[in-house]
Amino acid sequence: MTGVPCVLMRGGTSKGAYFLAADLPSDPAERDDLLIRIMGSGDPRQIDGIGGATPLTSKVAVVSPSSQRDTDVDYLFLQLGVEEATVSDQQNCGNLLAGVGPFAVARGLAPTGRPVRIRMVNSDSVATARFPVEDVAISGVPGAAPGVVLDFDDTEGPNGVLPTGNLVDVIDGVPVTCVDNGMPVVVARAADLGVTGYESVSQLSDDLALRDHVQRLRMQAAALMGLRDTTSVPKTTLVAPAVDGGSICTRTFIPLKLHTSIGVLGAVSVATALLMDGAVGHELFTGSSRVDVEHPTGHLQVEVELDPAGRVRRSGVVRTARMLFDGTVFPR
Numbered sequence: 443m444t445g446v447p448c449v450l451m452r453g454g455t456s457k458g459a460y461f462l463a464a465d466l467p468s469d470p471a472e473r474d475d476l477l478i479r480i481m482g483s484g485d486p487r488q489i490d491g492i493g494g495a496t497p498l499t500s501k502v503a504v505v506s507p508s509s510q511r512d513t514d515v516d517y518l519f520l521q522l523g524v525e526e527a528t529v530s531d532q533q534n535c536g537n538l539l540a541g542v543g544p545f546a547v548a549r550g551l552a553p554t555g556r557p558v559r560i561r562m563v564n565s566d567s568v569a570t571a572r573f574p575v576e577d578v579a580i581s582g583v584p585g586a587a588p589g590v591v592l593d594f595d596d597t598e599g600p601n602g603v604l605p606t607g608n609l610v611d612v613i614d615g616v617p618v619t620c621v622d623n624g625m626p627v628v629v630a631r632a633a634d635l636g637v638t639g640y641e642s643v644s645q646l647s648d649d650l651a652l653r654d655h656v657q658r659l660r661m662q663a664a665a666l667m668g669l670r671d672t673t674s675v676p677k678t679t680l681v682a683p684a685v686d687g688g689s690i691c692t693r694t695f696i697p698l699k700l701h702t703s704i705g706v707l708g709a710v711s712v713a714t715a716l717l718m719d720g721a722v723g724h725e726l727f728t729g730s731s732r733v734d735v736e737h738p739t740g741h742l743q744v745e746v747e748l749d750p751a752g753r754v755r756r757s758g759v760v761r762t763a764r765m766l767f768d769g770t771v772f773p774r
Contacts, residue, residue: 445770446480449545450492454537454761455582455703455739458501459492459771460545463518466504474529477502477522479773484527490774493524497674497696500524503538507551513559513568514552517542521674532671534564534624536706540590540761543571548765565624568595573763580762581740582703587762594757597624597710603754605667609720613662614655619722620667621715623746623754624707626676628663629715629722632693639682639691643700643738646693656695672697677705679712681723688736689729690716704737706744710757713746 449460459480467473478484481500482491493500504518519535522528543558552558557572574588599605599622606620619629632639635655637646646652656678664672678695685691694701694708704712713733715721727733735742747755 445772446476447769448480448771449548449768450766451541451545451763452583452766453539453541453763454580454706455498456501456535456537457494457499457766458503458535458538458541460503460505460541462549463504463506463516474520476773477520477529478527480771481522482774483522483524486525488524492771493522495524497521497524497699498702501535501538503542503545505542505546505549505551508559508561510561513561515542515546515558516561516563518563523673528673530671530673531564532669532673533626533675534562534707536592536624536710536759537761539569539592539706540571541763543573543590544763544765548768565597565599567597567624569593570595578760578762580760581737581742583762587764590761590763592706592759592761594624594710597707597757598622598754599626601668603714603752606663609718610722611663611666613659616659617722618659618663619715619718620663620676621711622667623711623714623757625705625711626667626669627708627711627715628660628676628678629712630659630678630680631723631726632680632682635680637680639680639693640685641693643702647700653695653698657698660695660697677708679704679708681712681716681726683726684728684734684736686736686741688734688741690723690727690733691736693738701737703739704735704742706742706759706761709735709742709744710746710759713744714748714754714757717746717748718752
């Protein structure tokens with residue numbers, strides 16, 4: 443049986459399979475078919491693959507030497523379906539990004555002892571990873587692990603940070619702010635969808651009427667945002683006043699399942715919107731450029747700085763990453 447070299451890593455609050463691009467087929471269709479068989483996608487249990495039966499553990503990072511002079515490596519993120527045998531390249535993943543630098547060093551693609559410059563192929567933007575820093579604990583992950591500081595360069599979406607051209611759009615009578623600073627997100631007040639925003643993941647997951655409403659919102663928002671592939675984006679984040687000393691409380695759909703926390707670039711995008719006077723949720727926000735985002739399993743600290751015109755100057759976050767195994771994976 444022929445296997446494929448693979449590293450399984452936890453990055454932030456996600457877990458995924460990391461591959462060298464040279465170890466995968468160069469044809470995207472053949473590559474995607476192989477990854478589906480490796481993950482076991484198309485089965486809600488992913489029992490015949492290494493996927494963990496949730497979107498947060500059905501992820502792939504494809505890493506290669508950079509095609510550009512000012513970066514060390516290229517990182518392509520692929521989101522695999524769980525119940526459906528799908529592969530999408532229409533978003534980034536800031537959690538798996540935390541593991542790209544250590545993986546690149548381990549595979550000899552970047553030297554030790556200095557920051558690793560990473561081109562995020564999905565958005566053609568750049569992040570700088572500095573590691574290892576002191577052990578830190580992050581919400582949603584037990585214990586502490588070596589920290590990875592991620593500083594993002596130009597992460598505004600291809601249609602700008604406000605891809606509809608409006609600070610506020612009204613969809614089905616619900617005011618929303620559509621934002622893209624690394625991740626296309628629809629921000630709405632929880633109260634405008636008939637919930638508090640403090641419900642548990644299971645409570646919101648059982649609310650089928652809410653899920654249908656979120657789907658209508660995000661599909662109409664996707665058209666306004668100019669998104670072609672809606673398999674995994676836009677995400678939808680419901681916001682409410684903070685209740686645990688943070689800046690804002692959030693509940694996020696990815697795209698229709700409830701996130702047990704919140705994605706890194708999703709949090710960066712939400713924070714970007716909340717910093718804009720007049721955006722949906724701005725009046726609920728308490729904080730500054732350092733934003734403490736409350737989510738179902740804790741807090742995520744992100745930093746976003748905007749210039750007076752609302753353009754993004756910089757954004758960053760601290761995550762952790764840990765290698766789980768390094769070996770060979772055998773596809774179905």
